[in-house]
Amino acid sequence: MDGGGVEASTTAAWMERHRQMYERATRHPFTVSIRDGTIDLSAFKRWLSQDYLFVREFVAFVASVLLKCCKQKDNLDMEIILGGIASLSDELSWFKNEAVKWDIDLASVPPLKSNLEYHRFLGSFTEPEISYAVAVTTFWIIETVYQDSFGFCIEEGNKTPPELRGTCQRWGSAEFKQYCQSLQRIADRSLANAPADAVKSAEEAFVRVLELEIGFWEMSASQS
Numbered sequence: 001m002d003g004g005g006v007e008a009s010t011t012a013a014w015m016e017r018h019r020q021m022y023e024r025a026t027r028h029p030f031t032v033s034i035r036d037g038t039i040d041l042s043a044f045k046r047w048l049s050q051d052y053l054f055v056r057e058f059v060a061f062v063a064s065v066l067l068k069c070c071k072q073k074d075n076l077d078m079e080i081i082l083g084g085i086a087s088l089s090d091e092l093s094w095f096k097n098e099a100v101k102w103d104i105d106l107a108s109v110p111p112l113k114s115n116l117e118y119h120r121f122l123g124s125f126t127e128p129e130i131s132y133a134v135a136v137t138t139f140w141i142i143e144t145v146y147q148d149s150f151g152f153c154i155e156e157g158n159k160t161p162p163e164l165r166g167t168c169q170r171w172g173s174a175e176f177k178q179y180c181q182s183l184q185r186i187a188d189r190s191l192a193n194a195p196a197d198a199v200k201s202a203e204e205a206f207v208r209v210l211e212l213e214i215g216f217w218e219m220s221a222s223q224s
């Protein structure tokens with residue numbers, strides 16, 4: 001397989017090419033309102049409840065990425081992805097703890113429309129026709145939107161309310177950033193070895209994730 005004319009950092013080039021949309025996903029009024037301390041706590045609770053449901057679906061998605069990884073000739077990335085699944089186990093416990101703190105009964109939360117739309121997208125990756133390069137790139141951008149969004153909430157000058165710092169730290173930490181950078185290197189290496197049609201599909205999935213993330217913040221902010 002040739003590189004399809006792809007440069008070393010395809011993902012960085014896409015972030016540049018789709019900068020406006022990337023900014024809309026990572027500097028959304030919902031997360032910006034966490035950072036400036038004006039967040040409506042009922043919206044925060046809605047986000048928390050909906051994201052718990054999202055993460056449950058995300059586990060199956062990451063499992064499908066792991067499965068595609070294991071079928072590669074050299075499955076060097078296996079441990080990073082497996083580590084990601086292990087962290088999701090902690091994350092589900094974290095959500096359950098937070099729900100108790102915020103007096104939310106997770107068992108009675110129905111998924112809202114934008115969440116269901118995202119579930120459908122994630123579910124499509126179990127198809128064996130979807131290549132590892134496309135799946136791992138999608139995985140990287142999903143994690144990166146949260147890393148960048150919540151990282152901004154704990155950067156200098158933030159007025160993030162103390163009771164929301166733990167949430168921001170979960171995805172905004174230096175450790176999570178390093179993990180996202182490892183995923184980015186994996187995505188770039190896979191894309192460099194992928195045929196041109198897979199690179200094109202990966203870019204489409206990248207843009208689709210940004211749209212779905214924007215929809216998820218909107219849903220959290222205003223229950224649509």
Ligand SMILES: Cc1ncc(CO)c(N)n1
Binds near residue numbers: 055143145
């Ligand atoms: C909607 C959404 N996107 C990304 C992540 C990152 O894991 C998450 N928890 N939820």
